[in-house]
Amino acid sequence: MGADGLIFNIQKFSVHDGPGIRTTVFFKGCPLKCWWCHNVESQSFGKDPMLRHDLCTGCGACVENCPQWAIGLEGGKAVTDMQVCVRCGQCVVYCPQTGRSICGKSMSAEEILREVAKDKVFYEQSGGGVTLSGGEPLAQIDLLVALLQGCREQGFHATVDTSGYAPWDHFERIVGLTDLFLYDVKLMDEQAHRRFTGVSNRLILDNLRNLAAQTGEILIRFPVIPGINDDEANLAATRDFLETIRFRTIHLLPYHGMGRGKASQLGLAYRMEGTEAPSPERMEQIRRFFEDAGMAAVIGG
Numbered sequence: 001m002g003a004d005g006l007i008f009n010i011q012k013f014s015v016h017d018g019p020g021i022r023t024t025v026f027f028k029g030c031p032l033k034c035w036w037c038h039n040v041e042s043q044s045f046g047k048d049p050m051l052r053h054d055l056c057t058g059c060g061a062c063v064e065n066c067p068q069w070a071i072g073l074e075g076g077k078a079v080t081d082m083q084v085c086v087r088c089g090q091c092v093v094y095c096p097q098t099g100r101s102i103c104g105k106s107m108s109a110e111e112i113l114r115e116v117a118k119d120k121v122f123y124e125q126s127g128g129g130v131t132l133s134g135g136e137p138l139a140q141i142d143l144l145v146a147l148l149q150g151c152r153e154q155g156f157h158a159t160v161d162t163s164g165y166a167p168w169d170h171f172e173r174i175v176g177l178t179d180l181f182l183y184d185v186k187l188m189d190e191q192a193h194r195r196f197t198g199v200s201n202r203l204i205l206d207n208l209r210n211l212a213a214q215t216g217e218i219l220i221r222f223p224v225i226p227g228i229n230d231d232e233a234n235l236a237a238t239r240d241f242l243e244t245i246r247f248r249t250i251h252l253l254p255y256h257g258m259g260r261g262k263a264s265q266l267g268l269a270y271r272m273e274g275t276e277a278p279s280p281e282r283m284e285q286i287r288r289f290f291e292d293a294g295m296a297a298v299i300g301g
Contacts, residue, residue: 006106010115019128026135028134030134032136034196041262049087049091049092049101058073068084068086068088132160136163138174158179159178164185183211220251224253224286243295249298250290255272
């Protein structure tokens with residue numbers, strides 16, 4: 001198998017990343033930088049130091065033991081100069097409050113498969129399996145292929161959760177190995193998509209058309225972000241596009257602010273301050289909008 005990659009989490013007993021009880025493997029690195037991303041730590045393609053400010057007492061242990069002198073104290077809290085930091089992890093070792101961590105771990109396909117195989121009995125009993133998510137799993141295509149091949153060999157149902165932003169030949173390599181795709185559709189206007197995610201949506205939509213021509217085992221995931229993509233024009237454009245392709249269900253995912261705390265731990269600004277979650281009534285309105293167009297639509301998932 002022989003493929004290695006960067007992972008930032010392996011989450012057991014997931015119930016929202018495909019059918020049944022699943023193990024979700026989160027790949028590190030994503031070409032999109034969505035303003036509302038709740039896995040902010042997944043975005044960079046390298047290892048990232050994280051600091052829980054609520055646990056930092058300003059003791060200075062990390063300052064004294066950083067071999068690069070990349071850490072200082074400001075206002076009684078540790079601050080890391082990310083341009084100097086080499087991600088060695090010494091600060092994690094010496095933090096007495098366990099407030100520091102390094103996000104990102106190098107793992108081989110064999111190591112990951114051994115880990116997910118520990119929960120085989122739960123997959124069998126619940127109709128679950130393994131979900132490969134991120135970040136963007138297609139950005140580490142060799143590791144993704146190796147894991148999908150391993151899942152096929154062991155009889156594990158395999159789901160790929162993707163933003164769709166990847167070369168089409170990457171999809172061609174995995175479509176025959178993937179039992180289900182979770183595919184994000186965010187904004188139909190290209191300029192708005194560029195503004196709020198950092199990339200064009202043309203490749204994403206083209207890939208979805210091509211993928212739907214080969215398999216109908218696709219769940220569309222539509223994050224409902226107030227003030228960004230929940231307007232009637234974007235909803236109508238999304239509906240019109242989806243009416244032209246095959247898919248099983250559209251899952252409407254209400255915005256939440258879980259990314260705020262992670263952005264703080266990474267020393268990043270959170271761009272969605274002041275945004276509130278959509279009300280249950282608004283979510284139901286949007287669900288009925290797609291249902292009235294003849295689509296199976298659910299809230300959450």
